[in-house]
Amino acid sequence: xxxxxxxxxxxxxxxxxxxxxRAVRRRVRLALVLSxxxxxxxxxxxxxxxxxxxxxxxxxxxxxxxxxxxxxxGTALLSLPFAALMARRGRRVGLTSAYAxxxxxxxxxxxxxxxxxxxxxxxxxxxxxxxxxxxxxxxFAAADLAEPLHRARAISTVVWATTIGAVLxxxxxxxxxxxxxxxxxxxxxxPFLWGTGVFLAAGVLLHLLLRPDPLLTARALARAEQxxxxxxxxxxxxxxxxxxxxxxxxxxxxxxxxxxxxxAVAASAHARVALAAIAGSHTVMVSVMVMTPVDLGGHxxxxxxxxxxxxxxxxxxxxxxxxxxxxxxxxGRFSVILSGVALLGCATALAGTANGNHAQSAAGxxxxxxxxSAGLVxxxxxxxxxxxxxxxxxxxxxxDMIMNSAAGVGAALSGLVVAQAGYGWLNLLAAALLVPVxxxxxxxxxxx
Numbered sequence: 001x002x003x004x005x006x007x008x009x010x011x012x013x014x015x016x017x018x019x020x021x022r023a024v025r026r027r028v029r030l031a032l033v034l035s036x037x038x039x040x041x042x043x044x045x046x047x048x049x050x051x052x053x054x055x056x057x058x059x060x061x062x063x064x065x066x067x068x069x070x071x072x073x074g075t076a077l078l079s080l081p082f083a084a085l086m087a088r089r090g091r092r093v094g095l096t097s098a099y100a101x102x103x104x105x106x107x108x109x110x111x112x113x114x115x116x117x118x119x120x121x122x123x124x125x126x127x128x129x130x131x132x133x134x135x136x137x138x139x140f141a142a143a144d145l146a147e148p149l150h151r152a153r154a155i156s157t158v159v160w161a162t163t164i165g166a167v168l169x170x171x172x173x174x175x176x177x178x179x180x181x182x183x184x185x186x187x188x189x190x191p192f193l194w195g196t197g198v199f200l201a202a203g204v205l206l207h208l209l210l211r212p213d214p215l216l217t218a219r220a221l222a223r224a225e226q227x228x229x230x231x232x233x234x235x236x237x238x239x240x241x242x243x244x245x246x247x248x249x250x251x252x253x254x255x256x257x258x259x260x261x262x263x264a265v266a267a268s269a270h271a272r273v274a275l276a277a278i279a280g281s282h283t284v285m286v287s288v289m290v291m292t293p294v295d296l297g298g299h300x301x302x303x304x305x306x307x308x309x310x311x312x313x314x315x316x317x318x319x320x321x322x323x324x325x326x327x328x329x330x331x332g333r334f335s336v337i338l339s340g341v342a343l344l345g346c347a348t349a350l351a352g353t354a355n356g357n358h359a360q361s362a363a364g365x366x367x368x369x370x371x372x373s374a375g376l377v378x379x380x381x382x383x384x385x386x387x388x389x390x391x392x393x394x395x396x397x398x399x400d401m402i403m404n405s406a407a408g409v410g411a412a413l414s415g416l417v418v419a420q421a422g423y424g425w426l427n428l429l430a431a432a433l434l435v436p437v438x439x440x441x442x443x444x445x446x447x448x
Contacts, residue, residue: 024212025145029154031209032138033161035095035202039135040165042198045173046106046128046191047071053109053188058118068290069412070122074105074129075136076404080258082133083397090213091141092206095134099203102131106196110180113189128192131199133400135162139376140396143384144214149329152336152381156325159377163318167311215393222389261394264387269444274383275399277337280437281375282403284344284430285368287410288351289313292365295423299356309362316369324370324377333382334445340374341438343367345431352427 047068054067078101086094105127112121139155146154176194177187185193265271292313293306301309328336344367351364380399387395410430417426 021145024214024217025154028145028210028214029142029157031206032142032158034209035099035206036135036138036158036161037165038198038202038205039099039131039138040162041169041172042102042106042165042195042202043131043135044166044169045176045198046109046195047169049173049177049188049191050125053113053186053192054118054121056186056188057113057116057121063118066122067125069408070125071129071132072404072408072411074126075132076129076401076408077126078130078133079136079397079401079404082130082137083393083400084258086137086215086397087393090216091137091144092210092213095137095141095210096203096207098130098134098137099199099206102128102134103196103199103203105130106192106199109192110185110189110196113192114183114185124192128195131195132404134202136400137396139380140384140392141210141214143381144218148385151384152328152333152377153322153325155380155384156321156323156328156373156377159321159325159373160318163314166314166318219389258394258398261387261391261398264391265395265398268386269447270386271383271395273334273337273441273444274379274386275402276437276440277340277375277379278383278399279403279406280433281340281344281372281379283406283410284348284433285317285372286407287414287430288348288368288427289365290411291414291418291423291426292351292361294418295351295354296358296361299354299358301358305358309358309365312362313365313369316366317373318369320370321373321377324373325381328374328378328381333378333385334441334448336374336378337382337441338438338445340371340378341434341441343371343374345371345434347371348427348431352424352431355424 050067050071054063058066078098082094082098085097105124108124108127109121110124112118112124139158142154142158143151172194173191177190180190180193181187265275289310292309296306296309324336327339347364347366347368347370349364350360350367354360354364380396383395383399384392414426417429
């Protein structure tokens with residue numbers, strides 16, 4: 001049995017007139033997979049030329065990286081507000097709102113490019129980061145109604161769907177740029193205009209198909225189960241009924257706040273392991289990945305070879321996530337998290353000692369993506385397992401804020417480390433970040 005898996009949900013939904021839960025799961029999965037394909041397409045199409053656009057508008061290579069940095073910062077800052085919205089109104093409202101903000105961000109980027117206004121462009125990039133917020137939170141929506149024994153597989157299916165959009169996106173960046181040639185804006189802004197349309201389509205799709213809302217339905221099921229238990233326990237003790245109602249009121253109100261979520265994390269060692277695995281894996285991956293093209297270029301690799309290496313990295317991140325999810329359900333969350341740490345350690349060792357061996361760098365980047373997938377999928381499943389239903393949305397938003405904030409810091413510092421000490425030292429320091437994750441995971445697993 002997987003680590004931390006609670007009891008299952010009933011196959012009928014009494015709160016929805018006996019609707020077949022399996023049919024609802026299929027509908028939710030379809031809506032999330034389709035939206036992830038669109039979301040991945042919109043993000044990857046625009047990100048392919050984000051640095052080019054920033055350099056053109058900012059007038060210097062030194063500011064080219066600020067576009068991606070603004071997007072990461074926006075993703076981190078918007079994670080909590082959208083998580084709070086989901087906690088109150090459900091996944092459908094939260095995810096569609098995130099895509100709407102991202103669509104507006106795309107338009108602001110285009111406006112900033114047309115006016116040659118660099119600060120406005122960065123503001124648009126920050127709002128554009130809401131698309132990543134939606135893409136990341138969708139994996140938790142997949143877990144809301146999943147059977148606990150299949151929760152990691154449900155998460156991994158949604159993560160895998162991103163592969164399709166991520167692969168297609170860079171290939172349509174050029175025609176997207178050419179499509180705005182007569183509009184008086186830089187061609188590099190074209191993908192952001194297309195991204196706006198794609199995000200609007202993703203939002204409309206979720207609004208229409210994500211019914212019933214998976215988070216609200218899961219809460220209703222949990223509440224119905226609790227009420228049945230409470231009714232059985234209070235049949236002969238009616239004085240306990242007010243206490244049960246007070247507990248329900250707390251879970252409907254303050255129980256969904258960030259404070260309640262943090263209290264739930266503080267009370268669960270499993271949740272702390274999950275947060276460490278998610279944030280640690282993401283930080284290591286981003287820190288090494290962003291500087292790999294620079295290292296490859298410094299050792300004579302051309303644009304085509306660099307693109308091939310990054311494509312292999314993306315394949316490692318997404319293509320094998322269903323296998324990772326199956327393993328997390330089969331052998332346990334802790335085992336897969338530790339496997340991910342080991343893969344990331346091997347990746348940093350290979351990449352950091354490549355010294356111009358492009359095949360070795362490619363192998364390192366592939367393992368870097370695979371290790372990230374293990375940490376994200378198993379960590380997300382463990383986090384969902386470990387937190388009470390009423391506090392999950394808040395904790396999941398907090399998790400995404402932490403992982404993106406840490407990765408943003410890692411990406412910002414990675415350039416400084418490479419400039420001062422070299423790419424090998426960057427990989428060594430990244431590997432050092434894995435040590436506390438491994439120690440915490442082993443310690444909690446042993447106690448469990």
